[in-house]
Amino acid sequence: xxxxxxxxxxxxxxxxxxxxxxxxxxxxxxxxxxxxxxxxxxxxxxxxxxxxxxxxxxxxxxxxxxxxxxxxxxxxxxxxxxxxxxxxxxxxxxxxxxxxxxxxxxxxxxxxxxxxxxxxxxxxxxxxxxxxxxxxxxxxxxxxxxxxxxxxxxxxxxxxxxxxxxxxxxxxxxxxxxxxxxxxxxxxxxxxxxxxxxxxxxxxxxxxxxxxxxxxxxxxxxxxxxxxxxxxxxxxxxxxxxxxxxxxxxxxxxxxxxxxxxxxxxxxxxxxxxxxxxxxxxxxxxxxxxxxxxxxxxxxxxxxxxxxxxxxxxxxx
Amino acid sequence: xxxxxxxxxxxxxxxxxxxxxxxxxxxxxxxxxxxxxxxxxxxxxxxxxxxxxxxxxxxxxxxxxxxxxxxxxxxxxxxxxxxxxxxxxxxxxxxxxxxxxxxxxxxxxxxxxxxxxxxxxxxxxxxxxxxxxxxxxxxxxxxxxxxxxxxxxxxxxxxxxxxxxxxxxxxxxxxxxxxxxxxxxxxxxxxxxxxxxxxxxxxxxxxxxxxxxxxxxxxxxxxxxxxxxxxxxxxxxxxxxxxxxxxxxxxxxxxxxxxxxxxxxxxxxxxxxxxxxxxxxxxxxxxxxxxxxxxxxxxxxxxxxxxxxxxxxxxxxxxxxxxxxxxxxxxxxxxxxxxxxxxxxxxxxxxxxxxxxxxxxxxxxxxxxxxxxxxxxxxxxxxxxxxxxxxxxxxxxxxxxxxxxxxxxxxxxxxxxxxxxxxxxxxxxxxxxxxxxxxxxxxxxxxxxxxxxxxxxxxxxxxxxxxxxxxxxxxxxxxxxxxxxxxxxxxxxxxxxxxxxxxxxxxxxxxxxxxxxxxxxxxxxxxxxxxxxxxxxxxxxxxxxxxxxxxxxxxxxxxxxxxxxxxxxxxxxxxxxxxxxxxxxxxxxxxxxxxxxxxxxxxxxxxxxxxxxxxxxxxxxxxxxxxxxxxxxxxxxxxxxxxxxxxxxxxxxxxxxxxxxxxxxxxxxxxxxxxxxxxxx
Numbered sequence: 001x002x003x004x005x006x007x008x009x010x011x012x013x014x015x016x017x018x019x020x021x022x023x024x025x026x027x028x029x030x031x032x033x034x035x036x037x038x039x040x041x042x043x044x045x046x047x048x049x050x051x052x053x054x055x056x057x058x059x060x061x062x063x064x065x066x067x068x069x070x071x072x073x074x075x076x077x078x079x080x081x082x083x084x085x086x087x088x089x090x091x092x093x094x095x096x097x098x099x100x101x102x103x104x105x106x107x108x109x110x111x112x113x114x115x116x117x118x119x120x121x122x123x124x125x126x127x128x129x130x131x132x133x134x135x136x137x138x139x140x141x142x143x144x145x146x147x148x149x150x151x152x153x154x155x156x157x158x159x160x161x162x163x164x165x166x167x168x169x170x171x172x173x174x175x176x177x178x179x180x181x182x183x184x185x186x187x188x189x190x191x192x193x194x195x196x197x198x199x200x201x202x203x204x205x206x207x208x209x210x211x212x213x214x215x216x217x218x219x220x221x222x223x224x225x226x227x228x229x230x231x232x233x234x235x236x237x238x239x240x241x242x243x244x245x246x247x248x249x250x251x252x253x254x255x256x257x258x259x260x261x262x263x264x265x266x267x268x269x270x271x272x273x274x275x276x277x278x279x280x281x282x283x284x285x286x287x288x289x290x291x292x293x294x295x296x297x298x299x300x301x302x303x304x305x306x307x308x309x310x311x312x313x314x315x316x317x
Numbered sequence: 318x319x320x321x322x323x324x325x326x327x328x329x330x331x332x333x334x335x336x337x338x339x340x341x342x343x344x345x346x347x348x349x350x351x352x353x354x355x356x357x358x359x360x361x362x363x364x365x366x367x368x369x370x371x372x373x374x375x376x377x378x379x380x381x382x383x384x385x386x387x388x389x390x391x392x393x394x395x396x397x398x399x400x401x402x403x404x405x406x407x408x409x410x411x412x413x414x415x416x417x418x419x420x421x422x423x424x425x426x427x428x429x430x431x432x433x434x435x436x437x438x439x440x441x442x443x444x445x446x447x448x449x450x451x452x453x454x455x456x457x458x459x460x461x462x463x464x465x466x467x468x469x470x471x472x473x474x475x476x477x478x479x480x481x482x483x484x485x486x487x488x489x490x491x492x493x494x495x496x497x498x499x500x501x502x503x504x505x506x507x508x509x510x511x512x513x514x515x516x517x518x519x520x521x522x523x524x525x526x527x528x529x530x531x532x533x534x535x536x537x538x539x540x541x542x543x544x545x546x547x548x549x550x551x552x553x554x555x556x557x558x559x560x561x562x563x564x565x566x567x568x569x570x571x572x573x574x575x576x577x578x579x580x581x582x583x584x585x586x587x588x589x590x591x592x593x594x595x596x597x598x599x600x601x602x603x604x605x606x607x608x609x610x611x612x613x614x615x616x617x618x619x620x621x622x623x624x625x626x627x628x629x630x631x632x633x634x635x636x637x638x639x640x641x642x643x644x645x646x647x648x649x650x651x652x653x654x655x656x657x658x659x660x661x662x663x664x665x666x667x668x669x670x671x672x673x674x675x676x677x678x679x680x681x682x683x684x685x686x687x688x689x690x691x692x693x694x695x696x697x698x699x700x701x702x703x704x705x706x707x708x709x710x711x712x713x714x715x716x717x718x719x720x721x722x723x724x725x726x727x728x729x730x731x732x733x734x735x736x737x738x739x740x741x742x743x744x745x746x747x748x749x750x751x752x753x754x755x756x757x758x759x760x761x762x763x764x765x766x767x768x769x770x771x772x773x774x775x776x777x778x779x780x781x782x783x784x785x786x787x788x789x790x791x792x793x794x795x796x797x798x799x800x801x802x803x804x805x806x807x808x809x810x811x812x813x814x815x816x817x818x819x820x821x822x823x824x825x826x827x828x829x830x831x832x833x834x835x836x837x838x839x840x841x842x843x844x845x846x847x848x849x850x851x852x853x854x855x856x857x858x859x860x861x862x863x864x865x866x867x868x869x870x871x872x873x874x875x876x877x878x879x880x881x882x883x884x885x886x887x888x889x890x891x892x893x894x895x896x897x898x899x900x901x902x903x904x905x906x907x908x909x910x911x912x913x914x915x916x917x918x919x920x921x922x923x924x925x926x927x928x929x930x931x932x933x934x935x936x937x938x939x940x941x942x943x944x945x946x947x948x949x950x951x952x953x954x955x956x957x958x959x960x961x962x963x964x965x966x967x968x969x970x971x972x973x974x975x976x977x978x979x980x981x982x983x984x985x986x987x988x989x990x991x992x993x994x995x996x997x998x
Binding site: 213214215217218219220221222223224225226228232233236237310311312313 | 391422426431433435440443444488490507
């Protein structure tokens with residue numbers, strides 16, 4: 001087990017290195033850099049000389065391989081560098097915002113999964129009845145509706161129907177849980193809808209498949225109560241593919257937050273990302289991409305480990 | 318809930334049997350399935366009953382409704398498609414169809430248990446054996462954990478699983494197919510049921526394991542006084558284990574009666590046909606098998622009148638009217654207008670002999686063939702181990718001759734076939750085809766040789782491309798390998814379809830529009846297209862129904878007689894192998910155990926494994942079976958991953974001693990032309 005784990009962690013390194021290389025190259029092939037954005041935005045007269053001086057200060061004049069090696073060396077020593085725009089350490093920029101994003105993501109994931117699993121199961125058990133149709137319409141809508149649009153609808157609905165709008169200023173959870181939740185539940189719902197839809201559809205189809213298995217017939221032939229046939233015999237098997245989707249979609253969830261944070265005017269990682277890109281803040285973009293990649297790879301590993309817990313065939317293989 | 322429970326208790330006390338002593342009687346059962354193409358009456362007015370302590374066999378080919386009628390008894394038909402449209406199912410004096418779902422659930426697993434065909438998929442892969450065994454005990458008997466544990470261990474020991482305590486914590490994937498079926502039996506026995514319904518319980522198992530499981534079931538049912546309903550297509554099993562037989566055809570009962578009478582004096586032409594179409598080990602080898610022509614009807618629109626009439630060789634005008642099931646003898650009934658004057662089941666022996674192998678000399682020579690597969694051990698850092706799939710296998714096949722290759726799963730017979738076909742490279746040894754070493758010939762030459770070596774696969778469903786018409790499948794190699802023009806290829810396709818007994822129009826059809834037997838004929842036509850000298854037949858009839866199996870066996874024999882093709886016939890059914898082969902090689906765990914001419918091998922098997930195989934195969938005749946005392950081979954088939962040291966058979970051999978555990982016995986010529994690998998002969 002430990003050997004398996006260490007091997008899997010070791011395998012994450014080349015994956016992350018690939019991501020780093022790709023991101024680095026993609027950022028540099030696009031014309032323009034932070035210096036231009038920064039100085040041109042100030043308007044006025046910027047001479048080529050000033051531009052060059054600023055580039056030298058930020059290390060943008062060095063040959064690309066050197067820049068890459070510098071960045072890698074920083075990564076290895078956990079020094080992510082300073083933002084090219086604000087000059088503050090990247091870690092700090094991310095640090096102040098990450099709590100909010102992680103909280104929204106977790107709320108979205110928990111709510112979605114709690115809704116999706118029973119919904120998918122009921123839909124499967126009442127297959128081709130009106131219950132199933134309602135769930136299917138609900139989940140198809142979840143795939144079709146973009147989260148930012150849903151976010152705007154939620155805000156408008158709260159305003160027009162309840163004449164209430166969520167607090168504008170962010171309150172940390174520990175300071176005032178209620179205040180905090182009343183602000184963050186809405187973006188969580190907006191991004192979680194799609195997540196719930198994807199998971200519910202997966203659960204539905206895998207329950208339908210599992211209910212056709214011979215061992216379900218065996219369980220019934222033993223006189224097992226129908227609720228145990230579903231709860232014990234079918235669910236344990238049907239959740240295996242669902243776990244994969246839950247894990248992988250979690251990473252997409254963070255992607256969805258990039259836009260939704262704008263809509264809800266939340267100062268989180270997503271918004272930082274958008275700002276960094278619009279300012280060509282290479283160092284910050286690279287750090288954020290690496291962070292997301294790390295989340296993705298870790299989720300993958302967690303899914304595989306969870307598989308071992310749920311499926312004895314994997315555990316003993 | 319508690320009230321319901323009392324009701325259940327009450328019924329338990331009044332265990333009654335009806336007037337003629339039946340514990341279960343199915344009366345006028347009609348089961349319908351609603352499909353997208355219409356309503357299928359899978360079971361159409363079927364009645365059968367079983368007396369307490371008796372074993373009833375439901376026999377018939379696939380789709381005849383035997384499993385469906387059993388599932389109807391359990392009320393476990395697939396919902397919502399399946400529906401019981403009419404009839405009564407009387408169990409201990411009560412109609413099961415009138416019970417509520419909750420009352421029915423209480424009976425399942427407690428009064429009636431069911432064992433299914435597929436041991437590999439019938440147990441839940443993510444729950445331990447102990448948990449699955451405990452369920453009925455807790456639900457029906459209300460046992461606490463300690464009682465469950467004691468009873469579980471008792472049950473596993475009862476079905477012959479050693480080290481029961483430890484095995485309770487294991488998962489199904491730790492068990493072999495035979496062992497899983499034992500677990501299924503243990504689950505079935507858990508609450509001391511009155512009746513066990515076993516749906517093809519051994520069809521997926523090897524012959525020697527099949528014998529173990531059936532012996533176990535028979536022994537337990539006698540000892541514990543359990544009534545058994547055995548559903549099977551294997552007439553030998555019926556003859557060995559059943560007291561009564563009900564033969565089903567196309568959703569109806571064709572004939573019903575005591576086993577001895579149904580086999581001895583069958584009263585329905587379908588029964589006669591079935592009995593005649595299986596080759597038998599206890600009779601001199603006949604010529605062509607007498608078969609039932611055609612295939613069972615499409616149940617969406619079954620023929621009016623007698624459903625068997627379209628295939629019946631004694632059909633008369635009156636057969637257009639429905640024959641009722643009627644009493645035709647003491648305790649025997651039949652649904653045939655001519656039940657009283659039925660020909661005997663014994664096949665009239667024709668004096669046709671197997672085509673003598675022509676003297677053209679050796680075509681295929683295999684010398685010391687060895688095939689090892691590297692196999693990854695568990696875990697990412699785990700090393701490799703070697704599976705010795707075939708070790709030092711040698712044989713010769715003359716032109717126009719058939720060599721039968723027999724053995725149980727994992728014995729390496731399919732591997733040998735694949736290596737001979739050069740689909741796998743041999744690890745060692747030599748394969749000479751018409752004097753050329755297949756391992757060393759140039760790829761150009763190999764291409765030319767390949768047209769002369771063809772193959773017929775086991776599964777007629779997956780071995781044809783579903784998106785190609787039959788004609789297209791056969792034409793492709795003709796155009797691409799032999800350079801036929803389109804019109805020439807068409808003529809050849811028609812010729813080949815004639816040869817394998819298919820209508821020329823079938824060339825336009827797609828595989829899913831054909832029956833299993835027809836598909837296998839297409840497979841044969843495809844192989845014949847290249848005008849091969851040699852065909853490797855890998856279990857070509859084992860996926861087919863009995864009546865269809867006979868047709869294909871006859872076709873293969875006839876083609877050999879006409880075209881002089883040599884066959885390597887790989888199979889596990891000893892009777893079929895005997896029927897077709899000139900010489901036979903018996904394999905076990907990758908090694909040749911015995912090799913001899915057909916008659917010598919069957920008349921006087923030398924190797925204890927061959928003897929056990931022949932012993933384990935039941936013969937479709939209750940009288941013969943009564944005189945035989947089957948000695949079921951004990952023990953499991955060892956894993957090919959870690960075959961036993963010394964003689965691979967020593968773990969299950971009745972003759973084995975210390976010597977056998979250390980020395981690998983060489984294949985020796987014991988009598989002229991009769992080789993065996995055993996130290997004890």
